[in-house]
Amino acid sequence: MGRADRSEFERNAGRASPTTVGVAAAVLVYGAVAASLDPFTRPSEVAIGAGTVAVVIVALRTGWQRPSAVGPVPPRHGEHWGRAVVVWVVLIGAIGLFQMAQFQSNPRDVYPTLSSLASIAFGAWPVRAAAIAGWLALGLYIVGPRPRETAR
Amino acid sequence: MMRDLPPADRTTNLVIWVILWGLFFAWAFATSLRHELPSFGTLAAAFRQRRWARWTLLAAWAWLGWHLFVRTWAGPNGEGEI
Numbered sequence: 001m002g003r004a005d006r007s008e009f010e011r012n013a014g015r016a017s018p019t020t021v022g023v024a025a026a027v028l029v030y031g032a033v034a035a036s037l038d039p040f041t042r043p044s045e046v047a048i049g050a051g052t053v054a055v056v057i058v059a060l061r062t063g064w065q066r067p068s069a070v071g072p073v074p075p076r077h078g079e080h081w082g083r084a085v086v087v088w089v090v091l092i093g094a095i096g097l098f099q100m101a102q103f104q105s106n107p108r109d110v111y112p113t114l115s116s117l118a119s120i121a122f123g124a125w126p127v128r129a130a131a132i133a134g135w136l137a138l139g140l141y142i143v144g145p146r147p148r149e150t151a152r
Numbered sequence: 153m154m155r156d157l158p159p160a161d162r163t164t165n166l167v168i169w170v171i172l173w174g175l176f177f178a179w180a181f182a183t184s185l186r187h188e189l190p191s192f193g194t195l196a197a198a199f200r201q202r203r204w205a206r207w208t209l210l211a212a213w214a215w216l217g218w219h220l221f222v223r224t225w226a227g228p229n230g231e232g233e234i
Contacts, residue, residue, distance in 0.1 A: 034221065039221065039223065040222070040223070055210075064206070081188070081189070088179070098169070098172060110162045110165070111162075112165060112166065115220055118224075119220070119224045122220070132221055135216065135220070135221070138213060139213050
């Protein structure tokens, strides 16, 4: 890498494109506006519905639904892979089972579900705004373009 | 019966939640450090290989937003509907 190339690289290193900055700003504004709307109201339904529709539009425009949009199968490493997957399944299964057990039980004060715990935190507007922005960002990440090669 | 499984005590249930998520994130951290073990991202990438799985993931995401931000409300003082 020559001096000029290195200089260009250093100038661009760590910098987001204008599109990325614009999308991030829009996501934050969306979170702030949507968080100001009370749940169980038509405006909140419209706000969350609009975010959902926006992500679906991005998915369709990026060709996310096409098989070619999927990256390669992650490579498997070593003999511990299978056992590690079992640990993942056990952990996720335990969380799911406990959530179901809590959901089936009453009262909610004694048997908190994940959403009941989250909703307490979401009572504060900044937390709710950040959560909604994070939710939309997650949706955009899910349907966003995948790298051609996985890192691992 | 599943309804008899959780302890009838809020503190105990909260401790169980903390233990479960603590184990989850500890394992996520451990697998992120060791190249030969599948991280959560690797599992997610494998899951996304199938088209139905991708649509399922997107549907779960949409449901999560609707559930958390439209149909659940504790209110500033926890007096709301959950």
